[in-house]
Amino acid sequence: MQKTGLLKRLLLFTRPYLWFLGLSLFFAVISVSLTLYAPVLTGRAIDLVVGAGQVDFEALKKILVELGIIVLATSFSQWLMGLCTNKVTYLSVRDIRLKAFQRLQKVPLRFIDSNAHGDILSRVIVDAEQVADGLLMGFTQLFSGIVTIFGTIGFMLAINVKITLLVVFVTPLSLFVANFIAKRTFHLFKQQSETRGEMTALIEETVGHMKVVKAFGYEEKSREKFEQINERLKTCGIKALFFSSITNPCTRFVNSVVYTLVGIVGAFSAVAGVLSVGQLSCFLSYANQYTKPFNEISGVIAELQSALASAKRLFELIDAEPETPDHEDAVVLTRADGSVELDHVSFSYVPEIKLIEDLNLSVRTGQKIAIVGKTGCGKTTLINLLMRFYDVNQGRIIVSGHEIRDLTRDSLRASFGMVLQDTWLKAGTIRENIAYGKPNASEYEIVSAAVAAHADGFIKRMPNGYDTPVSEDGGNLSQGQKQLLCIARAMLSLPSMLILDEATSSIDTRTEVYVQKAFDEMMKGRTSFVVAHRLSTIRQADLILVMDSGHIIEQGRHEELLAKKGFYADLYNSQFAV
Numbered sequence: 001m002q003k004t005g006l007l008k009r010l011l012l013f014t015r016p017y018l019w020f021l022g023l024s025l026f027f028a029v030i031s032v033s034l035t036l037y038a039p040v041l042t043g044r045a046i047d048l049v050v051g052a053g054q055v056d057f058e059a060l061k062k063i064l065v066e067l068g069i070i071v072l073a074t075s076f077s078q079w080l081m082g083l084c085t086n087k088v089t090y091l092s093v094r095d096i097r098l099k100a101f102q103r104l105q106k107v108p109l110r111f112i113d114s115n116a117h118g119d120i121l122s123r124v125i126v127d128a129e130q131v132a133d134g135l136l137m138g139f140t141q142l143f144s145g146i147v148t149i150f151g152t153i154g155f156m157l158a159i160n161v162k163i164t165l166l167v168v169f170v171t172p173l174s175l176f177v178a179n180f181i182a183k184r185t186f187h188l189f190k191q192q193s194e195t196r197g198e199m200t201a202l203i204e205e206t207v208g209h210m211k212v213v214k215a216f217g218y219e220e221k222s223r224e225k226f227e228q229i230n231e232r233l234k235t236c237g238i239k240a241l242f243f244s245s246i247t248n249p250c251t252r253f254v255n256s257v258v259y260t261l262v263g264i265v266g267a268f269s270a271v272a273g274v275l276s277v278g279q280l281s282c283f284l285s286y287a288n289q290y291t292k293p294f295n296e297i298s299g300v301i302a303e304l305q306s307a308l309a310s311a312k313r314l315f316e317l318i319d320a321e322p323e324t325p326d327h328e329d330a331v332v333l334t335r336a337d338g339s340v341e342l343d344h345v346s347f348s349y350v351p352e353i354k355l356i357e358d359l360n361l362s363v364r365t366g367q368k369i370a371i372v373g374k375t376g377c378g379k380t381t382l383i384n385l386l387m388r389f390y391d392v393n394q395g396r397i398i399v400s401g402h403e404i405r406d407l408t409r410d411s412l413r414a415s416f417g418m419v420l421q422d423t424w425l426k427a428g429t430i431r432e433n434i435a436y437g438k439p440n441a442s443e444y445e446i447v448s449a450a451v452a453a454h455a456d457g458f459i460k461r462m463p464n465g466y467d468t469p470v471s472e473d474g475g476n477l478s479q480g481q482k483q484l485l486c487i488a489r490a491m492l493s494l495p496s497m498l499i500l501d502e503a504t505s506s507i508d509t510r511t512e513v514y515v516q517k518a519f520d521e522m523m524k525g526r527t528s529f530v531v532a533h534r535l536s537t538i539r540q541a542d543l544i545l546v547m548d549s550g551h552i553i554e555q556g557r558h559e560e561l562l563a564k565k566g567f568y569a570d571l572y573n574s575q576f577a578v
Contacts, residue, residue: 006308009315010135013092020091024084025147031077032147034070036155036289041067043282081144093132096311099318100124106322109389110349118201123317126200127193127310134307141300145293152290159283160275163265167287170258177250188240189309195233197313202226244305255291262287323409324391330408336400336415336496338365338527340386345395347385347550355381356550359395363543368528370538372571373547379531382547383499386529387413417495421502423482430459431466433485437493445492452518453488455481480508487515491522498528512537535572544568 014021045063101124104112112120156164206213206222213222266283269275275283342361348354356378363369371379384390385397388404397404404412417437425433434449435441441449446466450456458481462468470477477485490498500519516537532538539558546554546561546568554561554568561568 006311006315007304010092010096010131010308010311013095014088014135016095017088017091020084020087024081024088027077027081027084028144028147031074031081032144032151034074034077036148036151036286038067038070038074039282039285039289040155041070042285043276043278045278046281047276047278078144089132089135092135093128096131096314096318097124097128100128100314103318103320103322107320108323109384111320116198116201116205118199118204119197120317121204122193122197122200123313126196127313130193130310131307131314134303134310141293145300148289148293152286156283156286156290159279159286160266160269163262163269163283166265167258167262167290170254170261173254177247177254185240185243185305186309188236188243189306190312191236192233192240192306193309193313195229195236199226199229199233202229240306244303247301251294255294258291259284259287326408327406331402331406331411333400333402333407333411333415338367338497339363339398339400340497340527341398343396343398345385345392345397347381347390347393349381349390354550356385359550359552361545361552363527366525366527367542368523368530368540370530370532370541370544371547372532372535372538372544372568377547378550379547380501381550383418383501383529383531386499387416387418415496416499417490417493417497418499419483419487419490419501423479423486425470425477425482425485427470427472429464429467429469430462430485433470434466434488434492436489441492449488449492450485452491452522453484454515454518455484455488458484484515487518491518494522496526498523498526499531500528501531502533546571 041063045060048059048063104120104124153164153168156167202222202225206226213219263284266275266280270277270280340361340363342359345356345359347356359382371382373379381390385392386399386404388409391405399407399412399415426436431446434446438445447456450459450466459466459468498519520540530538530541538544541558543555544558544561545552546566548567554564554566556564562572
């Protein structure tokens, strides 16, 4: 996306707040007009000082009072202009950030899985702040700068046309200098934003898995990797800062030349009697004020490069391809009967690496289906396909008589209750975490779900019981406690079908027996898919699917599979080998 297109797109986000932009421009006109009128008063005051003992103090007093009023009015106008500009900037950036976050809810899981989470965080938080800084500085300096430029030209023309033309023709050189430098800084700021995102990703990854880092003694390597990224960030940051920082000195040099020329020409004009000393002083003040916006605008251009580089990364996120939308005539699955059929299903995360090929399966209502196999055989992938986190490459999956692509995603997923091996809790209370999928649940329902999951005991021992705060991802709870809360969450919603992916992997054996009984009670009349490594937990399954390399190589009940003395029997016996 070109810089012009980026800027236009950024400005589109300010459209709902044009009222504030108009007010900001109005107060900018007032502020600049009063500021430019002040040199006129100063010039008059100078002309009132003729010489020693020849000062008109009465007239000076009136001018000083007028100057005081102008200073107060100018300050108040500038404050109001800043207030309106801040409103536009932060409301616009709020909308951009909100749009980016909303897109994150709509992108397929493939996008989340293929991008560093820290980099995504950096785009939504850090890059949005960079855009805010660039817009804030841009609006503030641009409005006052443009009004100042045209205002000073008008006042200078009223004093002397020839000197005004000299100033007008020479000063724009500073803009050419600023533009020349700005063209060479955009890619440096883009590189800086990307490296910053890379650093955020590393920090998020390290802090989120600090136990693993320490357990494997990876601290030193992690530090070295951080230092490498930090060094690259320093290098590109210094380059970007250097090129952006030379913009202002270069434009100031051009403007100083203009000021000098005005001083020389004006001095000769004063000697010739064309200008009074007060008018010369007034003109020099205007020449300085006229060139000042060019310096500020050049600074805006440099700051804008950083903002546009960050905006590019934000818009890449906003423009990410969303999930294939539900069909307009998609069916809302109000009550699933629990029947599931996989018809010649094929799927792979990467086209070159085949995973599930020509998989067929028919599940009747209320059946308990256990899925076992070696790591990487496709067990969890099958769950992802059932929930439509990923769409099949070939074939079709039918739930309750409907092809799942003909169902709305929300209704399909609401028909399943999930408890995964990887637990997740949000920052909030224990009560809020249990009621995550059913926010309007009553106290009785929440407690009953916790009792059924055998989580009620440890919850009541907590300082505030069900109102005990849980830190981000449940950091203040043990792994087993977190898993019990996730089980309670599933038990509260009581969906038509259940998916248990190693749901009791972090629970002690005794508690697992109780939880397993609760699961058995909950599974009655419900179709259940159970992914298990501990085969002792699936002996009562109606059907056990043994998977290998994306294929079902064996299926049947526990006793039948043992009698076959095949892959399942070897797997089962290996868990009890002495």
